[in-house]
Every structure is written in C-alpha cells, then in structure tokens.
Amino acid sequence: MSERLSPRAALVGGLLLWFAVLGGVSAWAVHALAAWSIDELACEAGHDNLAGFPLTGAIALAVLLPAAGAAAALAASVLAWRRVRPNHGDGDERSTGRAHLLAFVGLWLNTLALAMIALGGVAALVLPPCQR
Structure with a gap:
C-alpha cells in the first residue's frame, strides 16, 4: 500500500532532492567565482590581504566553504539514492x-x-598570490 505524504513533506523532499542534484555544481560555481576573484581583485589593487585578513586565508575560506556545501549535497544525494528505490x-x-x-x-x-x-583549491593555494 502506498503511503501519501503531506504537501509540506512533498515540498521539502522535492527541494532536498534538487539540492542533492544541483548543490555541488552550485558550490563549484561559487568557489570558482570567489576564490579566483578574491585573488585577482586584491592583487590588482596592490594588496596582499583582504580587509586585514591574509589573502591565503580568504582563499582557503573560498575553498573550504563551497567544499562543505558540495559534501553536504553529496551526502544528500547518497541518502536519497539509498532511500528512494523503485518498487515494482x-x-x-x-x-x-x-x-x-x-x-x-x-x-x-x-x-x-x-x-x-x-583541485581548484590546490591550484589557488599552491600558486603564489599576486605574482607579477
């Protein structure tokens, strides 16, 4: 017998499924925009820090936070894949x-x-910032 979900539970489940599908790609886009633009904009201005915060620390945050979002999306997709099985x-x-x-x-x-x-984080952190 099929169990019906409330509209709210169906909405939350649908949104969670879409996060499981698109969360990592969105985090990758945030990483690509944030990590490289922080480096480029700070160096173009002639600074090696970002509001008193070291540039490598800001870049590390621009790598670690999106990586955490992508890992959460990966965990959500694994959970959804294991729980949603087609019942013949x-x-x-x-x-x-x-x-x-x-x-x-x-x-x-x-x-x-x-x-x-x-891999982008390794490249952003290994290559010296502001090389001219």
Missing part, C-alpha cells in the same frame, strides 16, 4: 524511478564538483 507493482513507480535516477545523477555530479573544488 507500486502505483508511483514512475515518479519513484525518476527520483532514484536524479539521486544517482546527483551522486556523480557532486563527486565531480567536489573533486573540481579540491
């Missing part, structure tokens, strides 16, 4: 299968985004 013979088989596929896509997208954030 259930009336909602099509929507359950779609949610399972979205969770699987999110699993791979978030893994890729986390790897790209880590």
Whole structure:
C-alpha cells in the first residue's frame, strides 16, 4: 500500500532532492567565482590581504566553504539514492524511478564538483598570490 505524504513533506523532499542534484555544481560555481576573484581583485589593487585578513586565508575560506556545501549535497544525494528505490507493482513507480535516477545523477555530479573544488583549491593555494 502506498503511503501519501503531506504537501509540506512533498515540498521539502522535492527541494532536498534538487539540492542533492544541483548543490555541488552550485558550490563549484561559487568557489570558482570567489576564490579566483578574491585573488585577482586584491592583487590588482596592490594588496596582499583582504580587509586585514591574509589573502591565503580568504582563499582557503573560498575553498573550504563551497567544499562543505558540495559534501553536504553529496551526502544528500547518497541518502536519497539509498532511500528512494523503485518498487515494482507500486502505483508511483514512475515518479519513484525518476527520483532514484536524479539521486544517482546527483551522486556523480557532486563527486565531480567536489573533486573540481579540491583541485581548484590546490591550484589557488599552491600558486603564489599576486605574482607579477
């Protein structure tokens, strides 16, 4: 027998599924914009700090915070993939299968985004800032 969810639970579940799919890619975009623009803008102005905060510390935050967001999205996609399994013979088989596929896509997208954030962070932190 199929158990019906309240509209609020369905909305929260749907939003969580979309976070599981797109959260890591969004975090990667934030990382790419923040880490490199902090470096470029501070160096263009001739500073090696950002409001009294060392430039490498600001770049590290621009790497670690998006990495935490991508890791949270990865955890949400793993949880969704494990919990949403298509039940054969259930009336909602099509929507359950779609949610399972979205969770699987999110699993791979978030893994890729986390790897790209880590590799971009290594490049941003290893290369010396403000080299002219």
